[in-house]
Amino acid sequence: MPTPTFSARFRCADGCDFHAPLTEVVYRCARCGGLLEVEHDLDALKQRPAEAWKALFEARFRGGAWPLGSGVWGKKEWVYPQLAEENVVSMYEGGSPLLRLDRYAAELGLDDVWLKECGVTHTGSFKDLGMTVLVSAVKEMRARGKAIRAVACASTGDTSAALAAYCAAAGIPSVVLLPRGKVSTAQLVQPIANGALVLELDTDFDGCMKVVQELSQTPDIYLANSMNSLRIEGQKTLSLELAQQLGWRSPDWIVIPGGNLGNASAVGKGFAMMKELGLVERLPRLVVAQAEHANPLYLAVTAAGRKPGPEVEVVPVQARKTLASAIQIGAPVSAKRALRALAALDGLVEQASEQELADAAARADRAGAFACPHTGVALAVLEKLAARGTIRRGERVVVISTAHGLKFSEFKVGYHEGTLEGVAPRLANRSVRVAPTLAGVEDAIAARFGRG
Numbered sequence: 230m231p232t233p234t235f236s237a238r239f240r241c242a243d244g245c246d247f248h249a250p251l252t253e254v255v256y257r258c259a260r261c262g263g264l265l266e267v268e269h270d271l272d273a274l275k276q277r278p279a280e281a282w283k284a285l286f287e288a289r290f291r292g293g294a295w296p297l298g299s300g301v302w303g304k305k306e307w308v309y310p311q312l313a314e315e316n317v318v319s320m321y322e323g324g325s326p327l328l329r330l331d332r333y334a335a336e337l338g339l340d341d342v343w344l345k346e347c348g349v350t351h352t353g354s355f356k357d358l359g360m361t362v363l364v365s366a367v368k369e370m371r372a373r374g375k376a377i378r379a380v381a382c383a384s385t386g387d388t389s390a391a392l393a394a395y396c397a398a399a400g401i402p403s404v405v406l407l408p409r410g411k412v413s414t415a416q417l418v419q420p421i422a423n424g425a426l427v428l429e430l431d432t433d434f435d436g437c438m439k440v441v442q443e444l445s446q447t448p449d450i451y452l453a454n455s456m457n458s459l460r461i462e463g464q465k466t467l468s469l470e471l472a473q474q475l476g477w478r479s480p481d482w483i484v485i486p487g488g489n490l491g492n493a494s495a496v497g498k499g500f501a502m503m504k505e506l507g508l509v510e511r512l513p514r515l516v517v518a519q520a521e522h523a524n525p526l527y528l529a530v531t532a533a534g535r536k537p538g539p540e541v542e543v544v545p546v547q548a549r550k551t552l553a554s555a556i557q558i559g560a561p562v563s564a565k566r567a568l569r570a571l572a573a574l575d576g577l578v579e580q581a582s583e584q585e586l587a588d589a590a591a592r593a594d595r596a597g598a599f600a601c602p603h604t605g606v607a608l609a610v611l612e613k614l615a616a617r618g619t620i621r622r623g624e625r626v627v628v629i630s631t632a633h634g635l636k637f638s639e640f641k642v643g644y645h646e647g648t649l650e651g652v653a654p655r656l657a658n659r660s661v662r663v664a665p666t667l668a669g670v671e672d673a674i675a676a677r678f679g680r681g
């Protein structure tokens with residue numbers, strides 16, 4: 230049977246009769262001004278049986294046939310089918326570990342808890358999954374003669390790190406707008422090292438996001454935030470990879486930290502597409518976890534007093550300083566997308582305080598993780614839902630770890646040194662200075678573990 234021709238294009242996410250090729254510089258519907266989404270030719274994709282898609286994805290997974298070994302480009306037909314392979318800019322993204330946290334689960338009275346470590350990747354966060362698609366698309370557009378002088382993003386750190394690395398690999402200029410003094414050292418040094426133009430603005434992320442949207446009105450400066458629906462296409466492969474790692478069976482729950490809310494909508498899109506094409510039999514329930522200091526989605530859904538859905542209005546808030554600095558976002562641009570995903574996946578929204586997120590990260594670390602504060606938000610919400618009986622023993626839960634803990638070493642060190650504002654660490658572990666002798670070491674071991 231001849232291979233069908235697969236294709237994708239932009240369309241209005243709110244249903245207007247607006248479409249555009251993926252090679253067009255466009256982020257919003259020309260009719261209603263709403264965000265776009267990427268629409269795939271599902272009839273063409275359905276011509277290949279589900280079992281054949283599974284076998285194809287498994288055969289490519291982490292394989293050497295560049296770029297199909299990438300966790301994203303191994304699903305190219307579901308991501309950006311028309312892209313010329315020579316324009317793929319890949320850092321072998323994806324393929325992240327899926328850890329079973331049995332000791333942590335037992336502490337919560339659960340027995341099937343997994344951690345999807347999306348931070349184990351080139352720039353240390355899940356942003357690589359979306360950025361490989363966006364920067365490849367820019368390389369394609371420039372190859373076709375489109376005048377794109379630079380690619381720009383506003384960032385709380387991880388998006389800028391990913392954009393700078395992928396643009397450096399492609400030889401495309403990048404510009405990152407960061408809220409001065411609000412990103413971690415690791416997040417700041419990454420775009421600097423990769424040669425981006427790093428602009429530090431005296432505002433917060435929402436202020437940077439406002440400016441970068443104005444900047445992207447300049448046609449030759451391309452917008453790289455997840456407001457650009459190309460990012461969602463790469464990030465949705467997180468769901469495909471997760472299902473593949475679980476034997477093409479959906480977990481009962483997915484718990485994900487939410488800031489600008491692009492990633493939650495991407496996870497929802499990935500599972501919805503797999504269900505539509507028969508690769509999974511059912512959808513997981515989606516939980517979006519927010520930091521109590523930056524919780525516009527939580528406040529909106531709680532105020533609505535009903536299940537989350539696109540009719541819920543998310544009112545921007547002034548995000549307060551939070552240890553989960555990368556989700557210190559008060560005006561999430563993808564709120565409506567996330568609400569649609571929550572409605573489709575029978576989801577819910579919960580929040581975590583600073584104390585709760587810090588202790589939850591430390592608790593998971595004691596079971597072998599090394600959780601960033603955003604993963605701490607998701608873990609703390611899992612702990613709440615388990616204690617409430619919403620998530621029960623016998624149910625499979627996957628917590629999405631969105632960045633590597635090493636990118637937030639100030640948070641990790643501060644917890645154990647007891648210097649985090651508003652946090653009294655319950656699981657602090659301190660190093661012990663001992664004499665450089667056997668006796669000194671044995672005394673320290675005895676003090677901790679008792680004498681043999």
Ligand SMILES: Cc1ncc(COP(=O)(O)O)c(C=O)c1O
Nearest residue numbers: 387488489490491492555631632
């Ligand atoms: C480490 C980390 N975790 C979680 C998030 C939240 O993702 P999203 O903005 O797509 O909701 C972000 C970025 O916002 C992030 O950088």
Ligand SMILES: N[C@@H](CCOP(=O)(O)O)C(=O)O
Nearest residue numbers: 384385386387388454455489
């Ligand atoms: N945490 C994000 C904020 C912007 O998110 P984006 O997905 O809309 O680019 C970051 O790392 O900058």
